[in-house]
Amino acid sequence: MxxxxxxxxxxxxxxxLVLSYLIxxxxxxxxxxxxxxxxxxxxxxxxxxxxxxxxxxxxASIRTFSAQIGLLGGLFMLVALHLVPLPHSIxxxxxxxxxxxxxxxxxxxxxxxxxxxxxPERTWNALYxxxxxxxxxxxxxxxxxxxxxxxxxxxxxxxxxSGVVGLAQISGGQQSPLYYYRISNNDSAIGLLxxxxxxxxxxxxxxxxxxxxxxxxxxxxxVRKIRLIASLAIAAILIPLILVTGSRxxxxxxxxxxxxxxxxxxxxxxxxxxxxxxxxxLPLAGIIAASASALLLILSxxxxxxxxxxxxxxxxxxxxxxxxxxxxxxxxxxxYFPFGSGIxxxxxxxxxxxxxxxxxxxxxxxxxxxxLEILMTGGLPAVILIGLGVFAWSRISLRVWRTREDxxxxxxxxxxxxxxxxxxxxxxxxxxxxxxxxxxxxxxxIAWMGPIQKFRTVRNTGRNGESPVQ
Numbered sequence: 001m002x003x004x005x006x007x008x009x010x011x012x013x014x015x016x017l018v019l020s021y022l023i024x025x026x027x028x029x030x031x032x033x034x035x036x037x038x039x040x041x042x043x044x045x046x047x048x049x050x051x052x053x054x055x056x057x058x059x060a061s062i063r064t065f066s067a068q069i070g071l072l073g074g075l076f077m078l079v080a081l082h083l084v085p086l087p088h089s090i091x092x093x094x095x096x097x098x099x100x101x102x103x104x105x106x107x108x109x110x111x112x113x114x115x116x117x118x119x120p121e122r123t124w125n126a127l128y129x130x131x132x133x134x135x136x137x138x139x140x141x142x143x144x145x146x147x148x149x150x151x152x153x154x155x156x157x158x159x160x161x162s163g164v165v166g167l168a169q170i171s172g173g174q175q176s177p178l179y180y181y182r183i184s185n186n187d188s189a190i191g192l193l194x195x196x197x198x199x200x201x202x203x204x205x206x207x208x209x210x211x212x213x214x215x216x217x218x219x220x221x222x223v224r225k226i227r228l229i230a231s232l233a234i235a236a237i238l239i240p241l242i243l244v245t246g247s248r249x250x251x252x253x254x255x256x257x258x259x260x261x262x263x264x265x266x267x268x269x270x271x272x273x274x275x276x277x278x279x280x281x282l283p284l285a286g287i288i289a290a291s292a293s294a295l296l297l298i299l300s301x302x303x304x305x306x307x308x309x310x311x312x313x314x315x316x317x318x319x320x321x322x323x324x325x326x327x328x329x330x331x332x333x334x335x336y337f338p339f340g341s342g343i344x345x346x347x348x349x350x351x352x353x354x355x356x357x358x359x360x361x362x363x364x365x366x367x368x369x370x371x372l373e374i375l376m377t378g379g380l381p382a383v384i385l386i387g388l389g390v391f392a393w394s395r396i397s398l399r400v401w402r403t404r405e406d407x408x409x410x411x412x413x414x415x416x417x418x419x420x421x422x423x424x425x426x427x428x429x430x431x432x433x434x435x436x437x438x439x440x441x442x443x444x445x446i447a448w449m450g451p452i453q454k455f456r457t458v459r460n461t462g463r464n465g466e467s468p469v470q
Contacts, residue, residue: 021045022136024045026437030193043131043132049139050134050138068449069137082117088114117343120342123345132439134443140447145409152212152213153213156234163237166245167241185246188245189241190245195430197430199245201422203241203245203254205441205445206235207235208419210234211261212265214265217268239254242254322368331353332349332352332376338379346366347363347365370431397413400413412450413449
């Protein structure tokens with residue numbers, strides 16, 4: 001017989017393989033930089049994972065998740081097209097290529113064939129970076145329904161582990177060996193990531209996850225109570241963990257995640273709802289102790305961390321470098337419109353026209369607004385592709401939030417819609433999805449959201465009082 005999770009759900013060996021792979025991604029994929037040593041291990045593993053997933057995934061699963069796989073696969077193809085060499089007659093007609101063409105002629109190179117990307121090596125890196133989330137999506141889609149749902153406590157546990165690592169980091173000081181990325185915010189509790197904002201936003205996504213986890217059905221009322229208490233305690237712990245990251249984005253979107261909890265949490269109804277006389281009740285003292293412990297953790301976090309995120313938020317935006325980057329980035333985007341400068345080429349495109357006001361000993365690595373950077377580097381085709389994703393999210397979100405049904409599929413789809421909103425909102429001020437870890441969480445979440453077709457008739461069946469479509 002297959003091994004089980006929580007004593008009632010058989011899982012396949014494939015589930016444990018996916019779980020192990022996710023753990024490796026969390027341990028090795030915490031930085032968005034292209035030169036971290038762990039990518040030498042992670043990306044070849046991702047390619048192997050894609051090959052394995054393509055062998056084991058069924059045609060039914062591909063049809064079920066055709067929108068998710070199609071959109072991520074479409075992004076992969078768009079990046080690949082930016083690397084296809086073009087004849088000089090076509091390439092020279094692309095917007096804002098005159099300067100490069102003049103360099104070619106000055107160097108005696110003549111009419112060179114060039115790809116759309118102005119820095120192909122950067123675009124190759126962008127193409128390689130997509131193999132990690134694509135591998136996670138294909139592996140998760142190859143699992144059955146219950147196994148996909150069983151990944152929820154896994155992601156929560158990995159998030160809490162990242163938060164605990166962050167606490168250990170600030171306890172050890174800036175030279176702590178737990179800051180294992182060469183370039184990172186080594187004055188903050190960044191956990192398994194290299195950037196305080198990415199850590200803060202990732203922790204913010206755990207609030208809706210905890211709300212749904214506490215809502216899941218189970219046969220035992222004791223287990224339901226334990227889940228509720230554990231979820232409340234973890235949510236309370238998350239608050240100081242976000243504060244010590246020093247991330248203003250984490251603080252703001254953590255508030256969004258918290259605000260979603262009353263809308264996501266539903267009192268769980270077990271598959272066997274009749275109470276047995278012999279069922280034991282959890283003692284009130286245990287609940288009080290758990291609540292007191294959570295309160296103590298919050299107070300200790302506020303006292304000992306000095307709530308750096310709040311301090312940075314109240315410090316205002318006067319010293320925020322983002323404001324000086326966005327306007328020049330938009331101007332540059334319009335120069336390369338409608339085809340863009342090439343996915344992944346922000347550094348080269350920005351440096352060519354960088355205003356004197358932003359010149360510094362350090363260079364600008366991203367626009368710190370991924371929506372703007374996508375417009376700048378990917379042009380109109382990338383905007384259309386992302387727009388299709390936003391349309392799909394809006395369509396499913398509208399349906400699952402309007403339905404009166406409370407099936408597990410609906411709960412997970414609602415949770416996914418909130419998490420995607422958090423990730424999309426945070427991408428206006430940073431670039432969390434460029435991190436393999438967060439991109440992999442994104443891949444799991446879009447699989448949780450499910451197909452559009454699944455929710456076509458949910459609203460009507462809810463009104464008639466019938467069972468939801470399964």
